[in-house]
Amino acid sequence: MRVVIARCSVDYEGALVAHLPLATRLLMVKADGSVLIHSDGGSYKPLNWMAPPCKMVELEPDDEEREQGVASVWLVQHAKREDHLRIRLHEVISDSSHDLGIDPGLIKDGVxxxxxxxxxxxxxxxxxxxxxxxxxxxxxxxxxxxxxxxxxxxxxxxxxxxxxxxxxxxxxxxxxxxxxxxxxxxxxxxxxxxxxxxxxxxxxxxxxxxxxxxxxxxxxxxxxxxxxxxx
Amino acid sequence: MRVVIARCSVDYEGALVAHLPLATRLLMVKADGSVLIHSDGGSYKPLNWMAPPCKMVELEPDDEEREQGVASVWLVQHAKREDHLRIRLHEVISDSSHDLGIDPGLIKDGVxxxxxxxxxxxxxxxxxxxxxxxxxxxxxxxxxxxxxxxxxxxxxxxxxxxxxxxxxxxxxxxxxxxxxxxxxxxxxxxxxxxxxxxxxxxxxxxxxxxxxxxxxxxxxxxxxxxxxxxx
DNA sequence: AGTTGCATTTCGCCT
DNA sequence: AGGCGAAGTGCAACT
Missing domain, CATH: 3.40.1350.10 (Trna Endonuclease; Chain: A, domain 1)
Structure with missing residues (x-):
């Protein structure tokens, strides 16, 4: 799992169109390629995300983006649908990766x-x-x-x-x-x-x-x- | 926002009873006190969590826990309901905090x-x-x-x-x-x-x-x- | 694999 | 605040 803290803006296009203005957020890239964008509030639902199966590529910003201060662009494309997430990173504050292994999963009781x-x-x-x-x-x-x-x-x-x-x-x-x-x-x-x-x-x-x-x-x-x- | 990577086990008691066996996971503690426990897969839903309003206290492990290798215990108690989350940390691999500020929020179109x-x-x-x-x-x-x-x-x-x-x-x-x-x-x-x-x-x-x-x-x-x- | 039904649902709107 | 419907719902069980 890769965890990045960065100042970024996000655009999603798929079943709906959504936009996140520039702000500092947590980006989580899971082993299956899925991406979660979390703010410092709300509930467990991320502000935006891409569900697996999907693929992330890191692009160089174009001239216009570079002018606006974009350091790097993450393009996350869903494998089966016409869904994609474009994350424009303006400043990376922290970037680290850890091997978590597969999780044994939740044991429930009481439903x-x-x-x-x-x-x-x-x-x-x-x-x-x-x-x-x-x-x-x-x-x-x-x-x-x-x-x-x-x-x-x-x-x-x-x-x-x-x-x-x-x-x-x-x-x-x-x-x-x-x-x-x-x-x-x-x-x-x-x-x-x-x-x-x-x-x-x-x-x-x-x-x-x-x-x-x-x-x-x-x-x-x-x-x-x-x-x-x-x- | 505090992000911790740790080998831990988790017990939830509230609307239901649930248990997560010992494994390495990502723990996210948000500014509002809410806690999310993520594995390296699944979708945006955490394995377990505590929704705000809630409070987290860090406890010393008791003798039995210490014997089992527990280094620290997080007790997250919901402010209004009888819900709590007990996270037993066996090994902390990473622990960092960042000030994210309030998020401007998502702009949607197309529902x-x-x-x-x-x-x-x-x-x-x-x-x-x-x-x-x-x-x-x-x-x-x-x-x-x-x-x-x-x-x-x-x-x-x-x-x-x-x-x-x-x-x-x-x-x-x-x-x-x-x-x-x-x-x-x-x-x-x-x-x-x-x-x-x-x-x-x-x-x-x-x-x-x-x-x-x-x-x-x-x-x-x-x-x-x-x-x-x-x- | 597609479908159905539940969820610690969460989220937003409206009364 | 509480009720109600929608969700990029997710998720598991079943056909």
């Missing part, structure tokens, strides 16, 4: 799959007498997260999201529409379960007769035995 | 707003005799991108996307449902306009009587006068 597993394990969270039929119940338009039965024996389809958005309600609605055509299952009730449910999503769900349940990840996890933890 | 403006300006792209009623026509469930009339005087609602996905069709369907309840507007036809329309979205739209139109950004722009360009 939607985990929520689904926990809720399946403690399906009574939805109500007394609820029993699990299946996780990832396959349908023609995709898998239903959880299929279960309520105390009265009626089928219930559960859609789980970390954030309950309107999209999730639409998805569940499509599942319910399909499931209710199956005489073996119908009538099927819907439950929209998420850690946070957006007001609009709640309104839409309620309007369609879908019950909303907010999930408490920590509480679900607390009920769980602690032997199967990663850490 | 959905641009498409909407261009299509509104050249609404006849949808058909001869089409006339614009309104852009961003407000409804209870959100703004309709473009409302116009066809040659016969019938109302047409247009939803514009860069990429025409199934979600966009659902969105337009909801608008049409609502607009068609208004006797002043009904019957309202739907047009789904995008630079690229996914096959599934096209099938769903057609099934619902919604016309699909693919937009040629360059062609629309070509029709446009060239006086109002940014570059």
């Amino acid at each position: 939607e799959a985990q929520l689904q597993a926990l809720l399946a394990e403690h399906i009574a969270t939805l109500g007394d007498g609820y029993t699990l039929l299946r996780r990832e119940y396959a349908t023609a338009i995709g898998p239903v997260d959880i299929l279960c039965k309520d105390a009265a024996g009626a089928t219930v389809a559960v859609e789980i999201k970390r954030r309950g958005d309107i999209d999730g309600v639409e998805q569940l609605t499509r599942y319910l529409e399909l499931l209710n055509r199956d005489p073996h299952l119908a009538p099927v009730q819907g439950v929209f379960a998420a850690q946070v449910i957006k007001p609009q999503a709640r309104v839409l769900a309620t309007d369609r007769g879908i019950r909303c349940v907010t999930l408490d990840y920590e509480a679900l996890r607390g009920q769980d035995d602690t032997t199967s933890r990663l850490f | 959905e707003a641009q498409l909407q403006a261009l299509l509104a300006e050249h609404i006849a792209t949808l058909g001869d005799g089409y006339t614009l009623l309104r852009r961003e026509y407000a409804t209870a469930i959100g703004p309709v991108d473009i409302l116009c009339k066809d040659a016969a005087g019938a109302t047409v609602a247009v939803e514009i996307k860069r990429r025409g996905d199934i979600d966009g069709v659902e969105q337009l369907t909801r608008y049409l449902e609502l607009l068609n309840r208004d006797p002043h507007l009904a019957p309202v036809q739907g047009v789904f306009a995008a630079q690229v329309i996914k096959p599934q979205a096209r099938v769903l739209a057609t099934d619902r009587g919604i016309r699909c139109v693919t937009l040629d950004y360059e062609a629309l722009r070509g029709q446009d006068d060239t006086t109002s360009r940014l570059f």
Whole structure:
């Protein structure tokens, strides 16, 4: 990895056209050739970048550029698309390279799959007498997260999201529409379960007769035995 | 901005739990206190990070850590949430700081707003005799991108996307449902306009009587006068 | 390889 | 500030 601190201006042309005026920034050139341009703020997203596969060539500035104080020009061209990044370096403050090797990568725990597993394990969270039929119940338009039965024996389809958005309600609605055509299952009730449910999503769900349940990840996890933890 | 190259392991605990095994990586500490951990690959997304507002403190390793070769521990705590990042540095290969100043920021051109403006300006792209009623026509469930009339005087609602996905069709369907309840507007036809329309979205739209139109950004722009360009 | 769905999304607009 | 939609989204899992 090469890390350069430099006063530079940047022009990107591809899916959109974008320009960065002259300022001091950090340029990161990764082993795969990708380039990131970071400022001293914002979040993890760079001001501008070029995704791999791409190739960087260092050019001599032309007369006009040289007159404006450009010391060197980096042209980063995407290998497959008509995307390129032109970085005009006016002053290089620091330039160093390090061999990082390949990274073992991130180990995660606690996303939607985990929520689904926990809720399946403690399906009574939805109500007394609820029993699990299946996780990832396959349908023609995709898998239903959880299929279960309520105390009265009626089928219930559960859609789980970390954030309950309107999209999730639409998805569940499509599942319910399909499931209710199956005489073996119908009538099927819907439950929209998420850690946070957006007001609009709640309104839409309620309007369609879908019950909303907010999930408490920590509480679900607390009920769980602690032997199967990663850490 | 502080840039450190170090052999380190990382543990994150917050919305999820994640771990990075010992390896050589780039650590970026920005002026706002945020921390990014980059490997030599992937795209612009770091392996792990802490978003601002947050605070970093450097701790002495405890006995167990010291025994495992930990030279220093960085604890990055989010200011508002129960999120923290623990970086255990085993070997610091490089450590440097630079004053970057505030960045003037990115100047963009060519996204959905641009498409909407261009299509509104050249609404006849949808058909001869089409006339614009309104852009961003407000409804209870959100703004309709473009409302116009066809040659016969019938109302047409247009939803514009860069990429025409199934979600966009659902969105337009909801608008049409609502607009068609208004006797002043009904019957309202739907047009789904995008630079690229996914096959599934096209099938769903057609099934619902919604016309699909693919937009040629360059062609629309070509029709446009060239006086109002940014570059 | 193309497609689908999620994300510690981030970002910007608007209420 | 909070909600909502878009992103040059990235990323992994699945067909």
